[in-house]
Amino acid sequence: MLATDRPAVPDCEIFCRVVDNLGDIGVCWRLARDLATRGLGVRLWVDGWATLVGLCPPAADGACVAGVELRRWTEPFPDAVPARLVIEAFACDVPPRHLEAMAAREPKPAWLNLEYLSAEDWVAGCHGMASPHPRLPLTKRFFFPGFVPGTGGLVQESGLVDARRAFQADPAARAALFAALGVAPAPDALVVSLFAYGHGQLAGLLDAWAAGPRPVCLLVPEGRMADALATACGRSALAPGEGLQRGALDIRVLPFTDQDGYDRLLWACDLNFVRGEDSFVRAQWAARALVWQIYRQQEDAHHVKLDAFMARYTAGLDADVAAALRRFWRAWNEVAETEGGAPETPAACWPAFAAALPRLAAHAREWSAELEALPDLAQALAKFLEPAVKC
Numbered sequence: 001m002l003a004t005d006r007p008a009v010p011d012c013e014i015f016c017r018v019v020d021n022l023g024d025i026g027v028c029w030r031l032a033r034d035l036a037t038r039g040l041g042v043r044l045w046v047d048g049w050a051t052l053v054g055l056c057p058p059a060a061d062g063a064c065v066a067g068v069e070l071r072r073w074t075e076p077f078p079d080a081v082p083a084r085l086v087i088e089a090f091a092c093d094v095p096p097r098h099l100e101a102m103a104a105r106e107p108k109p110a111w112l113n114l115e116y117l118s119a120e121d122w123v124a125g126c127h128g129m130a131s132p133h134p135r136l137p138l139t140k141r142f143f144f145p146g147f148v149p150g151t152g153g154l155v156q157e158s159g160l161v162d163a164r165r166a167f168q169a170d171p172a173a174r175a176a177l178f179a180a181l182g183v184a185p186a187p188d189a190l191v192v193s194l195f196a197y198g199h200g201q202l203a204g205l206l207d208a209w210a211a212g213p214r215p216v217c218l219l220v221p222e223g224r225m226a227d228a229l230a231t232a233c234g235r236s237a238l239a240p241g242e243g244l245q246r247g248a249l250d251i252r253v254l255p256f257t258d259q260d261g262y263d264r265l266l267w268a269c270d271l272n273f274v275r276g277e278d279s280f281v282r283a284q285w286a287a288r289a290l291v292w293q294i295y296r297q298q299e300d301a302h303h304v305k306l307d308a309f310m311a312r313y314t315a316g317l318d319a320d321v322a323a324a325l326r327r328f329w330r331a332w333n334e335v336a337e338t339e340g341g342a343p344e345t346p347a348a349c350w351p352a353f354a355a356a357l358p359r360l361a362a363h364a365r366e367w368s369a370e371l372e373a374l375p376d377l378a379q380a381l382a383k384f385l386e387p388a389v390k391c
């Protein structure tokens, strides 16, 4: 359906600049679809069009996909009537001429900056903070997703948890997914999905899995990690559908899928290696044990964010289980235990982590249940628009 068939003024619009990787658009596309399923008119502006269409069905500028009007964010910025709610994702700066249009609009649109997710303690205190525009009669508010009440919560589409529960309660659904992916894990295999930025000590971990007592079925979406795996296994490349067996380790490269397909992969695996932000959150909703590779920031600013989440996630866990998780996650993020020390290798930390997996699997279910109590992000957004928008 083309934009021309839709109301001229959407309820909300999201601005997204693709910095690198997939996460910025991954978060925005998921949020836009969620808001649209709640009956809102949604417009999504994206500058990195190629990255967008990598995640959603191919679409032309102005097309409506999954209830979302997709628009190219071009320079000069096109004429467009501002929505009632304008969401600027990850401080991408709304185009100046659109700000002028927002200032000229009555009533003034609500204007939010959707921040990156963090588990740090200061987040709740900053959520909702106002920032008046220096010149225009507009006020921007900072919207912080988070893991605790008092933050904006997490994207939790309606029906998500029920769908996951139904899938995980149905062995036939899991078997059907694996069959569709051309995967046949051994009955007692540990099924692992691997979505990461890379690791200098990957080969050592593969060796540990290949020599291990339990079969490991390693599922790797095509992309950076599949290439790293091929190199680590002495192959020039590994294409989707291809794989190789090394001792107890069975490696399969999977085609990149859409976000819903990726959710099902996470639901079907016993352990999920995820990265960045969106896959990290989805792995928590999958209620399966996970390993997070955080997006690296300058001056190792990501270390504090990693530690903040690990502290929240391991709270209440037995000390040895918590220690096994911290050691392995730090090794996977190449973070040394002590300032100036050398990071441990994932292979060295794997035995303790593997031994802790049964407890971590139970914890993942408990953690996901806790997250359900959080306000879902779309609902929290609605609070900013009560007068104008019903969620």
Ligand code: TRH
Binding pocket: 019, 020, 021, 022, 023, 024, 025, 026, 027, 055, 116, 195, 221, 255, 256, 257, 258, 259, 260, 262, 275, 276, 277, 278, 279, 280, 295
């Ligand atoms: O791609 P990322 O590393 O994104 C990162 C982070 O968002 C980070 O916070 C940001 O600063 C940086 O980009 C610029 O990881 P992330 O956030 O997990 O996004 C990946 C998206 O890809 C997510 O929406 C899930 C999606 N995906 C699929 O749709 N299909 C797939 O097969 C796979 C593997 C992923």
